[in-house]
Amino acid sequence: MGNEQIRELPATTAAPGRSGGGAWAPGTVHRLLLARTDAFWDVLTGRPVSLYATSVLRIGYGLLYLVFLLREFPHRDEIWGPGSPWTPALAAQLFDQTGWYSFLILSDSRAYFELCYALALLTSTLFMLGWRTRVTSVLFAAVVASFHARAIFMTDGGDNLLLLMAFYLALTACGRRWSLDARRARIKTARADGTPTTRARSLVPQDLRAARTTLATVVHNCGVFVIAAQVCFLYGSAGLYKVQGSFWDDGTALHYVLNLELFQPWPALSHAMDQYPLAMAVVGYLTVLTQVAFPFVLFGRLKYPVLGVLLGMHVAIAVVLGLPLFSGTMIIADAVFLPDRFYTFLPHLLRRGARRCGERAPAPGQETGLGSVPQQGGHPDGREEYGPVSRPASGRGGPAPSGPTVTQ
Incomplete structure (x- = not known):
């Protein structure tokens, strides 16, 4: 999203501006700040993220x-x-x-x-x-x-x-x-493609539309950044508060939580988990470490396993402690850190999975078993054109007969 360009700026702009003693030239820092400001402004106003x-x-x-x-x-x-x-x-x-x-x-x-x-x-x-x-x-x-x-x-x-x-x-x-508004916009665009466009008589309406688009983009991007910052502050502060507590320090915090009647929708499950104090201590330390480290791993690939750990933690909170609304709210908030390419690839992945399931399922009228006979007309080597390699009806080895065969 423009971060690569920002990282390359010091290497390209600092070298010509250095003096013989290795110090920065007088205007280098100013040019670098201007370049970073322009890059940030392009990110903020270029397109909605x-x-x-x-x-x-x-x-x-x-x-x-x-x-x-x-x-x-x-x-x-x-x-x-x-x-x-x-x-x-x-x-x-x-x-x-x-x-x-x-x-x-x-x-x-x-x-x-x-x-x-x-x-x-x-x-x-x-x-x-x-x-x-x-x-x-x-x-x-x-x-x-x-x-x-x-x-x-x-x-x-x-x-x-x-x-x-x-x-x-x-x-x-x-x-x-993924909304009714998006569907209506697609239909409107498809209808407008078939109609001839007329040139605007004045540039004022175009400028107003451009200003409106830029303003909407800036407000949207600021809203997304605020949502991300809110979640980061929430996880970071929660982890730091846990670090200050003695129960989380000695690994006994989850023991006391599991024994609170207010958070026992399944008492048998809570008591069963409490029978493993070492595992509960490890889970407690992992929770604190994940929450404290979360704001610092957002700009790398390490954020994906961290998000997976947080997902498992919230699911456990919803089931074991009986807080589904809180867990659902946090799980949905974590979705803001997944890139758009993940969501655009998700429907393709689901369609491919459904297609594979459809290929594995037997077609109507061609169920496998001793009572089904596939169509004739296979390959020259004796295999059927569709489906797995067939064997003779007698079940013995040898070349496949020229007549119908029974699939296994």
Whole structure:
């Protein structure tokens, strides 16, 4: 993304500017800074980065919040509705102190709450599908913020990160790929290719469109960089906080976590894992090392095994500790560090895997077994034209007969 050019600049610009004593020439540092600034500006304004990654974040967080709202649908009134112990009046008093806001407290009517809940489900669905993403992304951020603020004392770290990501995604062009907006744009482009183009009479509309494109690109790239920085700060701070604790230092932190009733959805599994203290200590040290090292391995190939370790860690947290929302939020956030070439190659890989599975599966009417007889007309050496090498019906060795044979 331009990093190679930046690394080569000192070797090409510094050599002519050196004096006899080995010092830098007066204007070399200034030219080097200008070159780096121009390269950074080209990266920032040249093209939108990580379009597929932001689309994965949009689909992931939209689906995750939709599943969350559907999961809590039977308990919606006790959590966010008029029947909640944390009444709208108490929430309004807290908002006066904290500056939060929620459209759920505008009315105590149950019909109003049910309407808001239905709109939240609809907004999450449209955001996931990528329909009018510029508008639905803002509405999705408003929905997440309102539901988060209404039950602020029932949230955890996963809810906080989901709220931040909802705000960040509103700045990105997360509907450019794998969305209804992208499909509509392809159809519009295909229709426009067949119509003759007319030359613009004035350069002002072209300049305005170019400025709008540049502004959208800059805002999108800044949003992606902020998302990446947020995840890096989260992992780095979590690892450094663990280093300061004595339980993580002596390898007993996971022992205490596994014995907390609040985080025991499967008590038998937690107790079984606690029977291996050495393995739990190794897992604890590996967790701390991975989290601390994560911000420093993003620009090399080492980030892929680190992301794999983090994926396994979050899956274990979701299953063993019963925190699926937190784990899902973190797994989706990690997707921003995968390059676009990974996502563009993924459909090809899936199609190739499906094609291989289709080749291995027997065709209709040609199931293998003693009761199936393939078509005649094979190769001159006695093999069938399709399928594996056949043997005589008698099962003995020797050349294949000229008639039909039975495949094994």
